[in-house]
Amino acid sequence: MTKKNLLAVIISASILAGCGDDVKVTGDETGNLEQYLTELSSRNTSIDFTLLGSNAWVPPPSALLMDTNDGTLKLPTSGDDALSNPLAAMNTADGWSLSMPIALRFKGTGFTAGTSITSGITILKLSGKLTDSTPPSVTGAISSFVATTTSDSIVITFTQPLDPSSDYIFALTDGILDKNGDPIGTSQSYAGLKTSNTTYTEGSLASAQKVVKGVEQYMAGASIDTKSIIYSSWFSTHSLGSSLFATKSGYGSAIGQSNDLTKVWKGNAIESSVDSTNPFVLSFGATADFDDALQADTNFSQYVGTTGTQTSLAGLYTGSNNNTVNVTKGTVKLPHFLSKGSDWNTAPFEAAGPSLAKLINALSSSADATAISASLVSAGVDPSPLSTLATATSAEQFAFMQSLVGVNITLADGSRLDTERVPTRFTPFAKIRSMETVNFLLFTPTTIPANMPIVIYQHGITSAKENAYYFADKLARGGIGVIAIDLPLHGERSLDAVRSANASALAYINLSNIPVARDNLQQSTFDLLGLRASISLAYSVRNNSFTGTPLAGAANPLVSTSAPRIYGHSLGGIVGSSTAAFSNHQTGDTSTDTALNSLFAITSSAIANSGGQIGNLLMGSASFGPLIKHNLGLNSNDEYKAYVSSQCNLTSTSTSKEQGACYTQMAADGTYDKLETTLEASFLQFTYAVQTVIDGIDPINMTGLIDDKPFYLSQVEGDLTVPNMVSTAPLAGTKPIADQMSISPVNSSNTTPSDNTKVYVQFSSAGHSTAIFPQVSGFADQNHHNEMIRQVTDFLSDNKLDSVSNSPSVLQ
Structure with a gap:
């Protein structure tokens, strides 16, 4: 991390670089303003928006701070482009945050801190970009926000996430008053763009002026007096799960082509030394009784408990539970997109192909267009879509991006197109750096009931798959099979004793390199997608049967109504939510969706002690x-x-x-x-x-993709690890997930869910991991644990919660 003011983005390195050097003007070149602008720019409190000089500042979010060549943010880094610099890290994003506040700084008198602003702010969503050849339309006004003041800023905090890959405009008017009751004003720079006396016809200022004029024109259409506008902006939001969807689609396509990853990840899209054969194949080892398996499992004492705990836990299983639950160890081979070398915590994903945005921009040069076409032909890619690529449908563009995987394109000057290879919505496939043989644990009833549900379990931060021993026998005795793998950098997947989240959570929550932290989450989700597909593959290759495996008799995973479920705890719930969202994400093409659903569909999700808006969740x-x-x-x-x-x-x-x-x-x-x-x-x-x-991978932004399937969410009152809520961030924590899905809580005042397929249970004070095993001294939370596991078993058995018990007083 570097010592930087992260939001002090100097405009000189943005779209307005070199203002004055390339400017052409018509009209009044003296800079004289209309009378109303002279007055508006002379107020005691004015927006901090300055285009030139040592105090240059453009408030984010703004289209002026985006790279028009590749669609990513373009914040000045003062020459420090290492991803340890948070500004450089932000420049890997393909849009502005969907959920973070907009903070607008003011100069002068300022405000009384904590004042609510109830008027004077308008936010509109557009159907497209202001720069589109066909002007976009206004698709709606945004009202899901609150605005308050600090001493020198107005902060707009969203109570609902914005839509991904979308365009918004906003404006503030002088109806807002400062602490002396005087109307706020604009800056000289904004007035210089707003004026009708001067028009910039060429250069960077012309671009900025078109944005201001364009936004204000839409505001006029919304009955806002443009003469009252003191600041406005246009910005585009981040995409949602573009790499998750691309990877799922790529996995599905590869499996459909003889389970051959090289059919999708062609050429250099897979590291040359990597053996990518036989992915997604479940290899089952020997099966043992739960008691024997637990006591023989050295991973348990190494990663999740002591040998004493191991013995005690085995003792709980004895007696009437003997020989009721089997444990099978096995492996599955999964693609791995992260580095495992010395750069394990500094190297984010590398895009597997060139950016579509850069390619489309390069086509504006006829010489480059010819060179691009030649490169595609040489790589065996049909170049005919190039002529209509910019206006093609999303599905057509995605298909073309998939054809670019593993392709290098040479431009007319001999240089390579897109040497940076930063994964974005315009190049969502990542390069496969290795294939990892991932160990799994499978818990099944000794006698498997007909159509037994299969549950994919994902553990939390600093834990390991072996913590499933604490509870999985209870699910198995309830007629449910449970399969679990380690998160990356956890348990057996630790790179060594130091490069392990079991040694420090910061190995996974990588604060020194935010894109790697993001990609740790993405890899975790890819792994669950791959594991989910492997279950269907194990069934289909045996003529639609699990015969001859420890899953013999389990439910058909190819059918969405009997497909596997997900149970995630803490970080596992974050990853599990993302997996459920994109496992069930539909393309709209019936044949494609049918094929993908048979491999990836998730019937329901149970999420315990987890939440969204991860940044604020962690800080809170x-x-x-x-x-x-x-x-x-x-x-x-x-x-x-x-x-x-x-x-x-x-x-x-x-x-x-x-x-x-x-x-x-x-x-x-x-x-x-x-x-x-x-x-x-x-x-x-x-x-x-x-x-x-x-x-782009945060659960708070994915609730709309989860909402159409049964969903169970639980929390404990006052959770010290994942907060129920964060007072300063209304979208952070557990409760906001339920709020975005309009799920009423089940608690001591309401023990009956209004919809037993959409449930949010508020337990009274217990431990963060009580859902896994009692945590409180003297097992004071044993009753909480019993009801938590009973509810999870109840819900995952048939995708609905049939009963809730508050005896003895386990609900909030």
Whole structure:
């Protein structure tokens, strides 16, 4: 991490670079403004928007801060393009955040902090971009936001995420008053673009002026007096799950072509030394009784418990439970897109083909167009779609992007098109760096009932698949099969003892390189998609039967009504939600969807102690927030570094809890209030960067894709790891997931779900992992655990919750 003001984006490196050098003007070249603009730009409190000079500033989000060549953000990095720089990390995003606030800074008198603004702000959604050949239409006004003030800013906080890959415009008027009751005003730079006296006909200012004029024209159509507008902007939002959908489609296409990944990931899209044969094949090992398997499993004591716990847990299974549950170990071979070398925490995904956006832009040169066509022919790709590519349908463009996987395109000057290979919606397929043989655990009843449901379980951060031993026998005795794998960098998938999330959560929550943190989440989802497909493949290759495997008699996974379910806890719930969303995502093409559904469909999801808006969730976590803040402060603030050295007695072996306690200690000491204020301001900026980068895979933005299938969500009151809610971020935590899906809570006041296929259960105070096993001293949360597992078993058995018990007082 670097010491930077993340939002102080200087305009000189954006679309307006070199303003004045390429400007042509018609009309009044003296800069004289209309009287109303002279007055509007002379107010005591005015928007901070400056195009030139040392104080240049364009408030994000803005189309002026996007790269028109590849559709990513283009924030100035002062020459530091390493992805450890959060600004450079943000430049890998293909749009602005779907869920983070818009903070607009003002100069001058300012505001009374905490004042609500109920008028003077208009946000509209457009059907397309302002630069489209056919002007877009307004598709709706956005009202799902609240606006408040700080001493020098207006902050617009969304209560519903914006739509992905969409275009929005907004405007503020002088109906908003400052702390003295005076109307706010505009800046000289904005007035210079807004004026009708001067028109920039060429150059960067012409582009900026067209944006301002275009936005204000739409505002006029919405009955906003344009003379009252003091600032406006246009911005495009981040795509949602573009790589998840592309990878799912690629897996499906490969499986449909003799299970050959090279049919999709052609040429250099797979690392040359990698053996990609036989992916997605479940290999079953020996089966043992639950008790024997548990006591023989050294991974349990290494990753999730002690040998004493192991013995005690085995003791709970004995007696009447003996020989009722089998455990089978096995493997499945899955594509791996992350690096495992020395750059494991600095190398994000690499796109497997050139950017479609860059290709379309390159076609404007006839020489490059000819060279591109030749490159495609040489690679065996039909170049005929090039002529209509820019206006092709999304499906046609996606098909062409898939044909570009593994293709290098040479331009007329001999250079290669798109050497950066940053995965975006315009190049969503990632390069396969290795194939990983992933171990799994399978829990099944000794006697498998007809059409037994199969549940894919995903564990939480710093844990491992072996924590399924704590509860999976209960699901199995309830007639459910459970299969579990480790998350990347967890358990047996740790790269070594240090490069492991079991050693430190920060190995996975990679604060030093946000794109890698994002891709850890994406890889985790790819793995579950691959595991899900492997279940269908195991069934179909045996003539639509699991005969001869430990799953013999289980439900048909090829049919959506009997397809596998997902159970995710904590981080596993985040990954599980993303998997469920894109497992069931439809293309609209019947034949394609039928084929994909047979491989990937998820019937229902049960998610425990998880949430959305991951950036704010982490910062609001009592468990992880202090650890994250400590590490950010240690790497970005000399005063905090000195405090740590003198006050905290930390060593290289200090635990995550001890590191977090250092920050908590500082924050509680009034002597350091100024330092805390400085640090917390920088954390807000860092969180903005984090959420911008990961918004495309965040569950809070995927509720619309989950909502059409049965869904169970649970929380514990006052969860210290995944907060129920975050007071400063209305979209962060567990409850906002339910709110976005309009699910009423089940609690002590309401023990009957209004819809037993869409359930949100609020348990009273217990542990974050009580859903897995009792956590509280003396097993005080045993009753909570029993009801949690009973509910999960009930729901996953038939995709609905048939009963809820509050005895004895386990509900909030």
